[in-house]
Amino acid sequence: MLQVSDLTISFKSDQALLEVVHKISFYLKKDEILGIxxxxxxxxxxxxxxxxxxxxxxxxxxxxxxxxxxxxxxxCSDKAFQKIRGAQIAMIFQDPMSALNxxxxxxxxxxxxxxxxxKITKQQAKREVIALFKKVKLPRPExxxxxxxxxxxxxxxxxxxxxxxxxxKPQILIADEPTTALDVTVQKEIITLLKALQQETKMSLxxxxxxxxxxxxxxxxxxxxxxxxxxxxxxxxxxxxxPAKNYTKAxxxxxxxxxxxxxxxxxxxxxxxxxxxxxxxxxxERTLNHKAIYGKPPLLEISHLSTYFKLSKxxxxxxxxxxxxxxxxxxxxxxxxxxxxxxxSGCGKTTLGRSILLLEQPNSGQIKYKGVDILKLSxxxxxxxxxxxxxxxxxxxxxxxxxxxxxxxxxxxxKVHKLYKNDQERKLKVLELLKKVGLDExxxxxxxxxxxxxxxxxxxxxxxxxxxxxxIICDESVSAxxxxxxxxxxNLLNALKADFNFTYIxxxxxxAVVKYMADQLLVMQNGRIxxxxxxxxxxxxxxxxxxKQLLSAIPKGI
Numbered sequence: 008m009l010q011v012s013d014l015t016i017s018f019k020s021d022q023a024l025l026e027v028v029h030k031i032s033f034y035l036k037k038d039e040i041l042g043i044x045x046x047x048x049x050x051x052x053x054x055x056x057x058x059x060x061x062x063x064x065x066x067x068x069x070x071x072x073x074x075x076x077x078x079x080x081x082x083c084s085d086k087a088f089q090k091i092r093g094a095q096i097a098m099i100f101q102d103p104m105s106a107l108n109x110x111x112x113x114x115x116x117x118x119x120x121x122x123x124x125x126k127i128t129k130q131q132a133k134r135e136v137i138a139l140f141k142k143v144k145l146p147r148p149e150x151x152x153x154x155x156x157x158x159x160x161x162x163x164x165x166x167x168x169x170x171x172x173x174x175x176k177p178q179i180l181i182a183d184e185p186t187t188a189l190d191v192t193v194q195k196e197i198i199t200l201l202k203a204l205q206q207e208t209k210m211s212l213x214x215x216x217x218x219x220x221x222x223x224x225x226x227x228x229x230x231x232x233x234x235x236x237x238x239x240x241x242x243x244x245x246x247x248x249x250p251a252k253n254y255t256k257a258x259x260x261x262x263x264x265x266x267x268x269x270x271x272x273x274x275x276x277x278x279x280x281x282x283x284x285x286x287x288x289x290x291x292e293r294t295l296n297h298k299a300i301y302g303k304p305p306l307l308e309i310s311h312l313s314t315y316f317k318l319s320k321x322x323x324x325x326x327x328x329x330x331x332x333x334x335x336x337x338x339x340x341x342x343x344x345x346x347x348x349x350x351x352s353g354c355g356k357t358t359l360g361r362s363i364l365l366l367e368q369p370n371s372g373q374i375k376y377k378g379v380d381i382l383k384l385s386x387x388x389x390x391x392x393x394x395x396x397x398x399x400x401x402x403x404x405x406x407x408x409x410x411x412x413x414x415x416x417x418x419x420x421x422k423v424h425k426l427y428k429n430d431q432e433r434k435l436k437v438l439e440l441l442k443k444v445g446l447d448e449x450x451x452x453x454x455x456x457x458x459x460x461x462x463x464x465x466x467x468x469x470x471x472x473x474x475x476x477x478x479i480i481c482d483e484s485v486s487a488x489x490x491x492x493x494x495x496x497x498n499l500l501n502a503l504k505a506d507f508n509f510t511y512i513x514x515x516x517x518x519a520v521v522k523y524m525a526d527q528l529l530v531m532q533n534g535r536i537x538x539x540x541x542x543x544x545x546x547x548x549x550x551x552x553x554x555k556q557l558l559s560a561i562p563k564g565i
Contacts (some may be wrong), residue, residue: 008211009035013071016053027053028235040212042226044219046489047460050235051215055181059098060088094124097177101184103164107156114152117171124175139170161352162193173204181213190351190516191560198225217489219258220562223247231255253278261490263523272494305339306510312336312372314362332358334534345511347525347542349518355534356514360480364396365389394424397476401483403467407455414451417470424474440469461492480512518561522546530554
């Protein structure tokens with residue numbers, strides 16, 4: 008159905024050409040699921056954009072052939088491509104929020120696709136959209152037709168995007184990281200849905216991801232990409248059981264295991280340099296560590312904490328609904344401990360973290376830090392407390408000022424809290440911090456857009472530890488990173504914890520990552536703590552049905 012031959016993609020920059028995809032060749036059969044895996048920057052998404060004809064013509068150059076149904080898409084006119092794009096080849100984008108227009112209703116956007124490619128009336132299109140919403144298992148299809156993207160959850164937005172992509176019954180569907188930002192249960196639902204749709208419509212599916220384990224659950228064949236080239240390809244089972252290349256082995260092993268707890272996660276560089284360490288943390292070591300941690304009074308004590316939000320029914324209605332984002336939460340955090348906080352999107356994890364930081368004002372309960380209820384502190388006392396409890400945000404790019412050099416961004420909190428005598432001393436401390444998080448002195452003068460996602464996350468970590476806090480809340484701080492960069496950042500967090508005696512509250516929807524990091528585990532659902540206890544014990548013997556459901560949704564691979 009699709010034959011790609013010697014595809015080369017280059018981008019123009021300062022009158023020079025930067026080649027990002029180097030003469031790759033592959034094919035896609037009818038009624039087949041082909042997986043493409045690799046790290047960020049490996050050329051996966053750029054290749055998919057070339058297949059869709061969505062690369063910017065002024066700043067990019069493509070060579071080679073993309074043959075679809077006897078037509079070379081590389082030589083297609085814009086007008087001819089418009090008839091193919093959406094109708095015969097469709098795409099599910101990684102971020103549904105940016106793929107959907109925030110000013111148009113969900114139903115209108117899918118309806119628009121049908122009206123563009125099919126000769127039907129608006130009423131027929133509306134009925135077809137509602138049928139599509141039912142097919143992708145959206146709850147309340149009729150109300151969602153009239154709702155805007157911001158009024159539905161992330162998983163629901165992704166289903167709307169899938170409905171839009173399959174609206175015209177395409178022959179090829181390209182799914183570019185369709186589950187990266189979703190929690191495990193929604194991810195499992197989306198994968199099951201895509202498989203069911205593919206089997207029902209007999210379309211071909213190109214599934215792009217950085218998660219090899221996930222790809223193994225859906226793909227018939229797999230292509231592994233690195234630095235714009237195909238490293239390895241083959242039947243999924245063969246490639247997973249006997250990978251030929253070290254790079255493929257690295258991607259398979261960079262993800263934390265649910266069975267063992269390594270002292271250091273292997274990275275791609277470790278495999279390529281043959282420096283992989285597989286030293287495990289023994290139960291004896293863990294028991295000794297826990298005796299030291301739990302033998303002292305708690306550093307932070309949360310008692311019956313509740314944070315509610317008022318939701319207005321409409322712009323003109325006086326009636327309001329109450330959303331119990333955090334509902335009667337109680338737990339303790341001990342010095343040098345990592346507390347894992349897991350649950351689906353919308354369960355209240357982030358609100359709980361923000362309530363502890365007093366970025367959201369709790370309605371009731373107590374937050375005792377070193378025995379003092381911080382909810383009773385004055386504004387000046389809260390400002391001083393900010394130095395002690397810090398946060399690493401999920402998206403480091405949006406939390407950094409794009410107009411500020413990295414060095415200044417790291418010095419700023421030091422100035423606010425009057426640390427060190429002058430800017431010269433602060434600069435020396437910042438240079439130390441950059442080195443500590445694996446960056447160098449030259450990065451001091453660069454701007455956020457000049458860094459990769461993994462480097463930006465390191466900068467976010469450096470800014471957080473600049474104040475030498477006691478407690479750090481990591482809010483989905485590795486969820487958007489590919490598995491190899493994720494391994495590097497998790498190793499860095501553990502190394503910094505050992506060096507500075509940090510205490511972490513680690514919030515994530517990725518249960519494998521949380522199990523690797525956590526001593527104690529909290530499972531949240533609908534604002535309430537469903538289950539809590541030793542992380543390893545909960546993974547071995549979950550008591551709550553909800554916890555069992557979360558654990559069963561983790562991709563197991565082949």
